[in-house]
Amino acid sequence: MNAACFIKRVLASPVTALLACLPLIFSGAACNRSSEAHVNAKKQPAPPRAENKLNDADRDGIPDGVELSSFNDRENFRQWFTGIAEMQFYEMSKAWNVEQRDCSGLVRFAWREALRKHDSVWFQKMGASYDQIASDVNAYDLERGLLGEKLFRTNTGAFKEADISDGSFSEFADARTLKSFNSIFVSRDREEAKPGDLLFYYQPWVQKYPYHVMIYLGQPREAAEGAGDWVVYHTGAAPIDEGAVKKVRLAVLDQHPDPRWRPIENNKNFLGFYRLKILN
Numbered sequence: 001m002n003a004a005c006f007i008k009r010v011l012a013s014p015v016t017a018l019l020a021c022l023p024l025i026f027s028g029a030a031c032n033r034s035s036e037a038h039v040n041a042k043k044q045p046a047p048p049r050a051e052n053k054l055n056d057a058d059r060d061g062i063p064d065g066v067e068l069s070s071f072n073d074r075e076n077f078r079q080w081f082t083g084i085a086e087m088q089f090y091e092m093s094k095a096w097n098v099e100q101r102d103c104s105g106l107v108r109f110a111w112r113e114a115l116r117k118h119d120s121v122w123f124q125k126m127g128a129s130y131d132q133i134a135s136d137v138n139a140y141d142l143e144r145g146l147l148g149e150k151l152f153r154t155n156t157g158a159f160k161e162a163d164i165s166d167g168s169f170s171e172f173a174d175a176r177t178l179k180s181f182n183s184i185f186v187s188r189d190r191e192e193a194k195p196g197d198l199l200f201y202y203q204p205w206v207q208k209y210p211y212h213v214m215i216y217l218g219q220p221r222e223a224a225e226g227a228g229d230w231v232v233y234h235t236g237a238a239p240i241d242e243g244a245v246k247k248v249r250l251a252v253l254d255q256h257p258d259p260r261w262r263p264i265e266n267n268k269n270f271l272g273f274y275r276l277k278i279l280n
Helices: 003-012 014-043 071-090 103-114 120-126 175-182
Strands: 183-187 198-202 211-218 230-234 245-249 270-276
Touching: 071 103, 071 211, 071 230, 071 245, 103 175, 103 211, 103 230, 175 183, 175 198, 175 211, 175 270
Parallel strands: none
Antiparallel strands: 183 270, 198 211, 198 270, 211 230, 230 245
16 A cells, blocks of 8 residues: 555544544634633623712712711711700700701701711710710711811702802701702601601791701600600791700690691691701
8 A cells, every 4th residue: 555545544534533633623612712701801890980979870969979878877877966956955065056046057056966076075065965876977077078067058950069169058058948958858747757857847927937847856865755756846947036945746746736837747837757868
């Protein structure tokens, strides 16, 4: 048999042909794997972007950097907010400016103090009756935060960066401003309320200050009397009023001598329960 015939017979053998093709098969498989890896790499999700505190994802006028996005921060804020407000019934803090003592002033004071760092200096400022209610709120720093102490929105519209300096936020907010720009309607049904929600009333015959606000405590820290429907509020509509802080159950207000002050659904002067936008 000549050499040419021998080679043809060898190559004609299935086993030999397979062995001859193995380098090409594996070469193709490797190429396919490389191609698949390339495609899969393209499908990998992009790494999450850093949170932009100047965004306003829900377009409620409050920048994301001020809203309390974590459950713990929201709960800690609620405990400080309601606890500080309730304490004013037992003993008004000297840190609460006399010129700010009215119904909306109680909300502003408790809100601002709830966001502070509650260290030894803070307790000395507030008074001997205060104790550690909860952990501090981590999401916002009053000293170095986005808005500083100008916590309160004063107009409509989604947040834009220019709002920080153009007067769209202020250290002051009356009851109407708190309702219209800093909180959202929840319900007229008290079963839907959470501690720290606000109750608003509208009394149109009071021309200068027709809005009134209360803070819903739910279960108070002191003297609950087995009930979980407490509110706290300042009776003054303005600092010039000779008002006082009251702590009372909704069940008692339901029987108020003046039906316009009853927090019930069929009272058109009761606007309902509202939730702070930073908690929503």
